[in-house]
Amino acid sequence: MLDYLIVGCGLSGMALAEKLRQRGRSFKVVDQGGSGASQVAAGLYNPVVLKRLNPIWEAHRQMATSPGFYQELEKRLGIHAVHRVPILRLLHNPAEQNAWFEGAASTKLQAFLDPQLETVQNGSIKAPMGFGKVLGTGWVDTSLLLNAFAEWLLGQGHLLRERFEHDALQPEDNSGGASWSYRELKVRNIIFCEGFGLKANPYFNYLPLQGTKGEYLTIHAPELQEQHIIKSSVFLIPLGNHRYRVGATYSWNDFEATPTAAARKELQEKLERFLTCGYTIEGQTAGIRPTVPDRRPLVGKHPEKPGLYVMNGMGSRGVLIAPFAADELLQHIENGATLPPEMDILRFPGYF
Template sequence: MIDYIVVGFGLAGLAFVDKLENNNKSYTVYENYSEKSSRVAGGLYNPVILKRFTAAWLASEQLQLALSVYKGIEDKLGESIISELAVLRRFNSVEEQNLWFEACDKPILDRFLSSELVRNENDALDISFHYGKVKHTGRINVKRMLSLYLQNVEKKKKLMKESFQYDQLVITEDFIEYKGIKARNIVFSEGYGVRNNPFFNYLPLIGNKGEYITIKSKRLKLEEAVKSSIFIIPLGDDLYKVGATYNNQDKTPNTTKSAKEELQSKLERFLKVDYEVVDQEAGIRPTTRDRRPLIGTHPEHKNMHIINGLGSRGILIGPYVAEKLYDHIEKEKLLDKEIDIKRFEKL
């Protein structure tokens, strides 16, 4: 008998497994690498919604916890995965600059927004107005972190590289059993893959496709992440991640020519040097209508749980909801109504 089976290993699955490791819980992970939204993510942690100059949901609380968790993961992996990276918001008008100053005066935002505007000094970019600078930002190398962490899980013989077959799950009052493995609990962290899960596919997960391109430009020489209608994120070695698109109609995993053209069109509005597209990636973000995660216990099976719906802010939200779900299962703490899947029980 082990403590947990965890199905799926993106940002949500990693955060929950790390919580299990830190509490000496036994577990087995099932991962088939079919959902890619975490692995293709830009990796920025940013406490501000830069389209509207508003604080992200529980920004301060989530940021503090997330950085603590990722620093702990760095220590486990023995490799740096966190890098401080300034985020500059490109203004399109004087009116936007004035709105920025108004936001700086709000108590919830004053610690995150700098009231000193930044002048563009990069000749590769056409920036008519100033930048606004966001504080307490950086980048997590998500793809590397997930890969190294899974390697460690595999070395401990706790990883099954296969698709989960729901019809082979045996549910009893006190435990579940799957292919001879008995566990006290099972946690599904499948991202958009939950649509195939017969136990939780009633939940209203929408799914939003995001595509990134990676460009190479020796003349750009950008050391900060720049946010306009898209992000330009420096990766080193003259490489930059550009994105992302938002498409809630196309739910296929493939990259598209239209997304590439959209990103290049937006990029070329202010990028004035030559570049080459060297890669393109796509993933389906697990998004919800109310923009809140899907956390909790199945209405009929007390040892079956879910952690999902992190959307486009999984880096910050993941550690927070992993802690909430763990305390809900192990300490019988009530979940906040805004994240508890009980809000969809009528479905």
């Protein structure tokens, strides 16, 4: 008898599995591997919507939970996946400078924005109006972390490397505490963390999950010598060894996780608005983000099927949201705590 079966091992599935390990619960994870959205994510954690200078939803709670979660996890796995790096928002005119000063002085943003502007220190970056610095930010090497976590799961016998077959899931009569069976497994609770694959889930495909394709480049730029994350119309993330990640694009019409020439051209044009040194492109990566119309996660229990839950729709901020959402969902399942209404799937009753 298992307490939990988790379907999918991206950021959501990993966060849930690690929280269950901490709680001493029995669980298995079903994941066929491959390059899902979490594997190809840029991995930024940033509490501010820099285009509009607003804090993200539940910014303080997410920042209090998530960075520490990843730091503890990387230590346990014996890897270095978390990089604490300030984000410098490139400012284009005096109006943007004034907006930054106002934001840094506001109650909602003062914990996240440095009130002192940064002057340009890099001759390869065109920034005559300087930068605003976001505090407490960084990035997580999601591919490294997810692969290391999957290896740990395999070593513990927790991971089934296979495609989940929804037809093999059968309800139980709750004898012995089991709600469902999956092949030979008897399970109390099943949590679906399938990303964009939720569209094929017969239990939760009624939810308004959308796909947003994102692409980024990996470049080699020895002259750049930049240690900060630069944000303009694209992010520029230092990876080490003169390599940088440039991204990302947003496409709502293309659901093929393959790189495109159009995205490459768009990213290069935006990058070259502020980058003045030469570079070479080493790679281009694409993935489909699971997004929701109201830009909030999809978390909660099935309206008619006891024991079935979903945690999905993390969008482009999954690094920050996933550990926070995992805590909320497990508190809901095990202690009867009320889910935040902004993430609870009950906010979409008309879709069922």
